[in-house]
Amino acid sequence: MADVLAQAKHDLAIANRIVSHEGIIDAFGHVSMRHPTKPDRYLISYSRSPEVVETADIMEYTLDNEALTQLPKGIRGYGELVIHSEIYRARPDVNAVSHHHGMAILPFCNVGVEPQALYHMGAQIGEKVAFWDSRDEFGDTCLLVLKPEEGKSLAKTLGPNWLVLMRRHGATVAGRNLKELTFRTIYQYRNAELQLMTQTLGLPLSPLTPGERKLAEDKNLEPRPQARAWEYWCTRLKKAGEFPAPLKAARSGKSRPGKARRKR
Numbered sequence: 001m002a003d004v005l006a007q008a009k010h011d012l013a014i015a016n017r018i019v020s021h022e023g024i025i026d027a028f029g030h031v032s033m034r035h036p037t038k039p040d041r042y043l044i045s046y047s048r049s050p051e052v053v054e055t056a057d058i059m060e061y062t063l064d065n066e067a068l069t070q071l072p073k074g075i076r077g078y079g080e081l082v083i084h085s086e087i088y089r090a091r092p093d094v095n096a097v098s099h100h101h102g103m104a105i106l107p108f109c110n111v112g113v114e115p116q117a118l119y120h121m122g123a124q125i126g127e128k129v130a131f132w133d134s135r136d137e138f139g140d141t142c143l144l145v146l147k148p149e150e151g152k153s154l155a156k157t158l159g160p161n162w163l164v165l166m167r168r169h170g171a172t173v174a175g176r177n178l179k180e181l182t183f184r185t186i187y188q189y190r191n192a193e194l195q196l197m198t199q200t201l202g203l204p205l206s207p208l209t210p211g212e213r214k215l216a217e218d219k220n221l222e223p224r225p226q227a228r229a230w231e232y233w234c235t236r237l238k239k240a241g242e243f244p245a246p247l248k249a250a251r252s253g254k255s256r257p258g259k260a261r262r263k264r
Helices: 002-021 081-090 106-111 120-125 134-138 148-158 178-199 210-220 223-239 247-251
Strands: 030-034 041-045 058-062 096-100 130-132 163-166 170-175
Touching: 002 030, 002 041, 002 058, 002 096, 002 178, 002 223, 002 247, 030 081, 030 178, 041 081, 058 081, 081 096, 081 148, 081 170, 096 178, 106 163, 106 170, 120 178, 120 210, 130 148, 134 148, 148 163, 148 170, 170 178, 178 223, 210 223
Parallel strands: 130 163
Antiparallel strands: 030 041, 030 096, 041 058, 096 170, 163 170
């Protein structure tokens, strides 16, 4: 069991770095996964930018956001933990969640226009993109999702979907597992980039039909394309010298395998 948990933490550190390296999450945003053997718990880094998350940074929480791993002295957890915990509570089929403020998705968040699947990889936005507006229930806030009731409201709006856009804030993505989540996070973003570029032509969009979208989504989520994409993103991390060390190596103070760590 310990090895399963150690591998899960390592994979989660990798996913954090992938979505950062691919330009979706910057200093702010976070990625989590449900505990591999205890579904009433989840894993997430303490409050760090995803680009620098190490395997040893991954914490364990209950769905009430009680930390079961001791935080380093002077370190705090993320403020928006309820985004993750309330989705896990509401959706037993969801085992990984990401939250980001990528610039290509923010125009849709601001004006409330639903992205459309414009190519086969864009099918990962799902059948429906949900919209959540904190003003509807909570009036003026700092826009961050900090209270349990806000997290519950967001999870309710996500419903059975895989992507919820948060008005004037960002996006939250769900997946059945960590690799699927990474795939959905990256390709829903690439689809948003494509839609913005296509709109500059001033011509009508030609989105996938509902049937095309469903068939493409199912094909993309098969094991072979999922493994191929994960290998590609991991290779890009390794070439950049940004691949995180496994838990044992991280705890022993060893640097990442391969290239030396880039100075920051």
